Amino acid sequence: MRDLLALTERPEVISFAGGLPAPELFDVDGIRAAFDAVLASPGVLQYSTSEGDPRLREEVARRYSIDGLPTAASDLIITTGSQQGLGLLATTLLDPGDTILVEEPCYLAALQTFALAGAHVVGVPANGDDLDLEALDRLASTHGPKFFYTVPTFQNPTGRTHGLEARRRIAEIARSRGFRIIEDEPYRQLRYSGDPLPSLAELAPEHVVSLGSFSKVIAPGLRIGWIRTTADIRSTVTIAKQAADLHTSTIDQAAAAHYLVSGRSEPALDRIRDAYAARRDAMLEALPTVLPEGSTWTRPDGGMFVWVRLPEGSDATTALRRALSRDVAFVPGTSFSSGTPDPRTLRLSFTTYSPARIREGLSRLGATWGADG
Amino acid sequence: MRDLLALTERPEVISFAGGLPAPELFDVDGIRAAFDAVLASPGVLQYSTSEGDPRLREEVARRYSIDGLPTAASDLIITTGSQQGLGLLATTLLDPGDTILVEEPCYLAALQTFALAGAHVVGVPANGDDLDLEALDRLASTHGPKFFYTVPTFQNPTGRTHGLEARRRIAEIARSRGFRIIEDEPYRQLRYSGDPLPSLAELAPEHVVSLGSFSKVIAPGLRIGWIRTTADIRSTVTIAKQAADLHTSTIDQAAAAHYLVSGRSEPALDRIRDAYAARRDAMLEALPTVLPEGSTWTRPDGGMFVWVRLPEGSDATTALRRALSRDVAFVPGTSFSSGTPDPRTLRLSFTTYSPARIREGLSRLGATWGADG
Structure with missing residues (x-):
């Protein structure tokens, strides 16, 4: 293959x-202008905090809140791309042998990350074009998974989006069976038709950790993603981030924040x-x-x-x-x-x-x- | 504390x-000019390879070779700062419970990384102002460590540098006892007096994996380091790097390469x-x-x-x-x-x-x- x-x-x-x-x-010109603006001062060349650039976290939080999901800057940890987010969550949440649920089929790099962490990965099958919600409930009951990993909107590889009723039911199952959801949303803003749907984090706030990324909406070369974490694992995830690479590029974070504020990103x-x-x-x-x-x-x-x-x-x-x-x-x-x-x-x-x-x-x-x- | x-x-x-x-x-002006130059083309905004920017690896390899340590670009894996290099080596080389040797005292973040990997960390004491080489040999014989971690030049926290004889003896002990050395060299180029010393990698090429970084010689905000790896673990380290964050910022790597080539870094x-x-x-x-x-x-x-x-x-x-x-x-x-x-x-x-x-x-x-x- x-x-x-x-x-x-x-x-x-x-x-x-x-x-x-x-x-x-x-948007090469807009991004270039943002780098040029932030590189006027030496501060962007220094070490910074593991949680990430405060201005960038504010901007991302503001966008979540406008989108219907109230979010504070302190809920966010900037990561070196969302691949790092997946790895940090695997480190934080999984011990070898733990069972997790994924969608069948599933984003390949996520499967690899969970396998590397020693997880026992169980796929939730589809029922026609949709996720089989009864199977999700049954597998959760059988396995007591640490989490269910999903790309709910325009999934890679299927392009599938969980509809409103499916989202409500997924949130309900997570609450009743007591597992977390990792909601990976790299494509959410790439909508060309139809109405936006509430995120799973909106429907089950205590159960959902969300991953976001600029790779598909600004540019992947920046390597900037984030974890929107729940309060109970915030400090553990931050420690894992510090151990992973101290922090994400100060320059790239400052440029991304400047670019968002500049109004050129929309x-x-x-x-x-x-x-x-x-x-x-x-x-x-x-x-x-x-x-x-x-x-x-x-x-x-x-x-x-x-x-x-x-x-x-x-x-x-x-x-x-x-x-x-x-x-x-x-x-x-x-x-x-x-x-x-x-x-x-x-x-x-x-x-x-x-x-x-x-x-x-x-x-x-x-x-x-x-x-x- | x-x-x-x-x-x-x-x-x-x-x-x-x-x-x-x-x-x-x-050098804010020089670095800013480098970012501006590379951001003239959209390629630096795209995904890139896990091993790192070929031009950057060439430049770093060339500097090693000039410095007396023959190095090919393919020996190098670019990391998101040398903290990530430490983590990738811990992932690649350690299983929980493995013993490793460190210098006593030791760089704090390295201690934390090895502890997080579940290593049994044994300190090699000093003999006066120098590393106790007999203790190194004895502890290596007793524990059969996976590796000895050292900052051989201007160590953090002591400022201590292993002299030529000590380096030769460390290399000899590694060969005779059959353990690897992780040689962490963030300060090597910050020499203000005295003559440069050969790296441990020069003295025991098959046993030494070296870590380098631009944090102290260009700027830490770039988050660019590298692993100079031995052939036997190259593909495993590359896979670990891919799992960690796919690759280091394409933009920062391209700018660093341009900056080195520009002649402004020296x-x-x-x-x-x-x-x-x-x-x-x-x-x-x-x-x-x-x-x-x-x-x-x-x-x-x-x-x-x-x-x-x-x-x-x-x-x-x-x-x-x-x-x-x-x-x-x-x-x-x-x-x-x-x-x-x-x-x-x-x-x-x-x-x-x-x-x-x-x-x-x-x-x-x-x-x-x-x-x-």
């Missing part, structure tokens, strides 16, 4: 396999949303004509990914080999599984190409089904 | 307790060395007149710290209380101990004040001894 994925990086390949944001949409994010929406639409419009009869797929209201299930008897890994021979690529769904993978599934990313290039890539993909039919 | 140290931060206090570099010596480091040398000299000149009869202290050729041992019967924590009442501060040596602390010891940092202010602070300190005599 690793070898196959290496082939997706040949320049002639139109690759829907990636998970990167589109670099031409980064129009830049609007440009990203507009471009991604057009790319998603191009993909969703083309899919019916290029996928084999009997395929199903998600129609996400945001994020970066569409999840496809090929017809009965198909195998996405075999399909990838054929696709690569026509210079188009995707990731088979088996890569994202905590348990029994569904070999018919695959992930398509729509963020990095123009609509025209997406149509060209999908047309190449469409030609591959005929190749063996 | 935490409460006492909080008192050292009152603005009227001349504090020799800190461990920060002097911010007025940061004159800036010369200015730091000149200023710190004058501050060290001011401290060493004043100490004989301000410390009580019978005190001894180190005379470091570089770094940031002087280590004082008060006369028989003294207690540095009691002395700190008296010192604070006269608005001067230091850190009692008990803070840096892995085993039985010596209550007569204390650490003085000479980096953050002008020579005149250092003389004023030490004069205040001198007045405190009379206070109980």
